[in-house]
Amino acid sequence: MSSQTAPAKSKEAPAAVSINSSKNQLQERAQARIASRAYELYEQDGCHHGESMSHWLRAESEILKRVPEIHESSSWFTINVPLKGFAASEIQVNIEPQYAIIAAEKQQSSGTEQDSGVNSLEQSTFAVAKWPYEVDPSTASAYLKDGTLTLAVKRALPTAGSPASGNLERNR
Numbered sequence: 001m002s003s004q005t006a007p008a009k010s011k012e013a014p015a016a017v018s019i020n021s022s023k024n025q026l027q028e029r030a031q032a033r034i035a036s037r038a039y040e041l042y043e044q045d046g047c048h049h050g051e052s053m054s055h056w057l058r059a060e061s062e063i064l065k066r067v068p069e070i071h072e073s074s075s076w077f078t079i080n081v082p083l084k085g086f087a088a089s090e091i092q093v094n095i096e097p098q099y100a101i102i103a104a105e106k107q108q109s110s111g112t113e114q115d116s117g118v119n120s121l122e123q124s125t126f127a128v129a130k131w132p133y134e135v136d137p138s139t140a141s142a143y144l145k146d147g148t149l150t151l152a153v154k155r156a157l158p159t160a161g162s163p164a165s166g167n168l169e170r171n172r
Helices: 023-044 052-063
Strands: 064-066 071-073 076-082 091-095 099-108 121-130 135-145 148-155
Touching (some): 023 052, 023 091, 052 064, 091 148
Antiparallel strands (some): 071 076, 076 148
């Protein structure tokens, strides 16, 4: 008598995510999204002038989600960002020495030819991680697996005279 076992659920294979492929474009899209939301808030508040900074900061806090946890191991920083429903091709990562911006965007249309994209629903997520220390963007790698983006980057080597190198300024 032969026994049969149920097939094991296969986990999604890691998919590489490109880093800094459209660096300026990503920052511009995030800024445009924040500006658009800030204007919506301005209109909702009755178009009263003098509150632009308040509207901008509120819009920024709504649009840019902060990455709450940055793991440090040896000289590497790692973050995990949940991005369920997005493919690796829909994710862009921009690494700077002080921070990272992650954007996941997809365009979904209703599927009818009449609409030709007019009634499309854009889903997007922007996340930002502020590194505890400067990093070397050239060492970064990112992959998407099971709906979670994992991003790793190496801490930058301290330069002479920087606080991290131990040569603190003595002229105070």
